Amino acid sequence: MNPKIDQFDQKILQLLQQDARMSHAEIGRQVHLSQPAVSERIKRLEASEVIRAYRADINPKALGYQITAMIRLSTQQGRPYAQYVATCPEIIDCYTVTGEDGAVMRVLATDVEHLQRIINELNVFGSTSTAIVLTTHVAGKAITAPQL
Structure with missing residues (x-):
């Protein structure tokens, strides 16, 4: 609707x-x-599902997550990673995308070793490419109706 x-x-x-x-x-x-x-x-x-939910905005650093990373996953077999990413608490967003990558996800980690474990687990599903977020310029921006 x-x-x-x-x-x-x-x-x-x-x-x-x-x-x-x-x-x-x-x-x-x-x-x-x-x-x-x-x-x-x-x-x-x-x-009408314009409003889908009400949520709290949680500070990841207050919970011990020091690293936010973007991981791109290239895979040839559809979406075999879907169940894993749905159950992995550190993966907070995952998008199926067009182009060379099958998915792009936002991941939280406590340190580099923790991030490496997540990457190793994702490598079972295909090759990964990771970028650590240095600065966030826009996050949680309010969504407005398109001005047509």
Whole structure:
């Protein structure tokens, strides 16, 4: 379902992406709608899967992960890695992509040795290429509706 997103919905989505715990009453004050109107709009956005979930933003370093890496995996046999990446807690994003690589994933590791173990496990599925993230310029950017 592709619901029509108006300016009120856009602002509600922006506010929820900034703070998913913001009350419907506070959202209403900021977008100039009543709390019941905001609640109905949010229910509609959830039902149409525009809003898929509410999550906490966790700092990986606070949990002991010192390294973020991007690993590209080249494999010829479809997606035999899919079950592994789904169950490996250090792989936090994995995308099937076009081009020479079958997948690109974002991985957390506590240190270089930990990262090497993950790479070794992925090498069972094909060849890997790894880049350690030095700086993050954009992460968790708010998503807006396309301006057509």
